[in-house]
Amino acid sequence: LAGPRLWDRLLARRGRAHWDSYEALAADHLEALQSMATLRAAGAVGRTRARLERRSAALHRATVAKMRVSLADTGLTDLAVQGGTVAAVLVACAAATTGGATATGTYLLLMLASECFRPVRDLSREWHAGHLGLSAVDGIAALRHTEGGVPDEGTVAADWATPPEVRFENVHFTHPGRARPALAGIAFTAPAGRVTALVGPSGAGKSTLLSLLLRQRDPDSGRITVGGLDTAAYRLDALRRGIAVVSQDTYLFRATVADNLRLARPAATSAQLHEAARAAGIHEELSRLPDGYDTVIGERGATLSGGQRQRLALARALLADAPVLVLDEATSAVDERAEARITRELLAAGRGRTCLLVAHRLEA
Numbered sequence: 602l603a604g605p606r607l608w609d610r611l612l613a614r615r616g617r618a619h620w621d622s623y624e625a626l627a628a629d630h631l632e633a634l635q636s637m638a639t640l641r642a643a644g645a646v647g648r649t650r651a652r653l654e655r656r657s658a659a660l661h662r663a664t665v666a667k668m669r670v671s672l673a674d675t676g677l678t679d680l681a682v683q684g685g686t687v688a689a690v691l692v693a694c695a696a697a698t699t700g701g702a703t704a705t706g707t708y709l710l711l712m713l714a715s716e717c718f719r720p721v722r723d724l725s726r727e728w729h730a731g732h733l734g735l736s737a738v739d740g741i742a743a744l745r746h747t748e749g750g751v752p753d754e755g756t757v758a759a760d761w762a763t764p765p766e767v768r769f770e771n772v773h774f775t776h777p778g779r780a781r782p783a784l785a786g787i788a789f790t791a792p793a794g795r796v797t798a799l800v801g802p803s804g805a806g807k808s809t810l811l812s813l814l815l816r817q818r819d820p821d822s823g824r825i826t827v828g829g830l831d832t833a834a835y836r837l838d839a840l841r842r843g844i845a846v847v848s849q850d851t852y853l854f855r856a857t858v859a860d861n862l863r864l865a866r867p868a869a870t871s872a873q874l875h876e877a878a879r880a881a882g883i884h885e886e887l888s889r890l891p892d893g894y895d896t897v898i899g900e901r902g903a904t905l906s907g908g909q910r911q912r913l914a915l916a917r918a919l920l921a922d923a924p925v926l927v928l929d930e931a932t933s934a935v936d937e938r939a940e941a942r943i944t945r946e947l948l949a950a951g952r953g954r955t956c957l958l959v960a961h962r963l964e965a
């Protein structure tokens with residue numbers, strides 16, 4: 602029982618190395634599959650294949666290295682088990698020949714000697730079976746003890762009767778690990794129920810500003826209020842439900858168009874779906890799909906064009922019917938004519954909501 606413990610530390614180290622190379626290969630493999638078209642277009646297929654081969658070889662080496670330790674471990678246990686049985690048999694035989702033991706006693710000893718070692722063998726087998734889990738345990742524990750980005754200590758329910766005012770007061774924020782602040786002394790008021798446009802070049806910090814409003818992170822200093830209350834005073838889920846977002850990179854799920862639309866409002870009727878889609882300027886195109894609103898769109902919305910995906914995300918946000926609507930360059934992939942129409946429709950549909958419209962140029 603004690604012998605194999607000598608290898609424990611080595612086995613744990615090899616196990617971790619094995620797990621790490623397994624993870625690296627799995628992540629790389631998934632990425633390579635998902636970005637096949639990009640890799641092909643960039644002529645990077647050969648290089649990617651070589652990298653995957655290197656990673657596979659590394660996994661092979663790590664597996665063999667772990668197996669070697671593991672087999673030495675098994676060998677030692679088995680040697681002790683078999684050796685113990687043989688020793689018991691020899692002792693029993695010696696005792697029988699010298700007449701020190703009765704025939705029944707010798708018989709019982711021979712039977713029991715191998716039975717005695719059965720639990721040791723079982724234990725060793727289970728230990729090996731559980732070892733892969735042991736190497737994964739560090740990662741799982743780290744994940745379970747990860748703190749959320751912001752504390753959820755607010756108590757207010759965020760059920761504003763009228764659209765709330767959004768106000769930034771001298772907000773400073775620097776991304777962790779960055780030297781330059783992304784936001785330095787931002788102050789503005791988005792009046793209740795009105796459209797406020799935020800315009801600035803790429804990298805100006807517009808998306809960062811919106812992520813602070815949604816409390817993905819808290820500002821380093823300054824205050825963000827919604828409806829006169831600090832964002833931290835609201836329950837996190839309530840605050841986020843009160844703010845509908847169309848982010849810069851939209852995410853659509855592998856599900857029907859209708860399911861994608863109903864994400865934030867599962868009980869919405871078909872008429873409500875159509876109304877939101879019309880306001881986002883995509884109703885006609887959706888109706889023309891093979892199964893209309895019941896067409897299944899691929900992972901990340903792969904069967905739709907960039908502009909269609911954006912407008913679908915827009916419809917989804919409109920359907921959420923939140924009092925605050927945030928659009929982060931939401932029409933950047935839509936052509937100019939459609940853009941003007943959608944903006945007009947949006948202003949009509951968004952009437953009565955506090956709307957933050959982010960763009961990198963003023964015309965949008």
Ligand SMILES: Nc1ncnc2c1ncn2[C@@H]1O[C@H](COP(=O)(O)OP(=O)(O)O)[C@@H](O)[C@H]1O
Nearest residue numbers: 776777779783802803804805806807808809810
């Ligand atoms: N998650 C992040 N980690 C570190 N730096 C970031 C992160 N997101 C954005 N930044 C940096 O913050 C600055 C503002 O980015 P962003 O808010 O995305 O600008 P915009 O949306 O106006 O184009 C940029 O310099 C960018 O590199």
Ligand SMILES: [Mg+2]
Nearest residue numbers: 807808849929
């Ligand atoms: Mg941005």
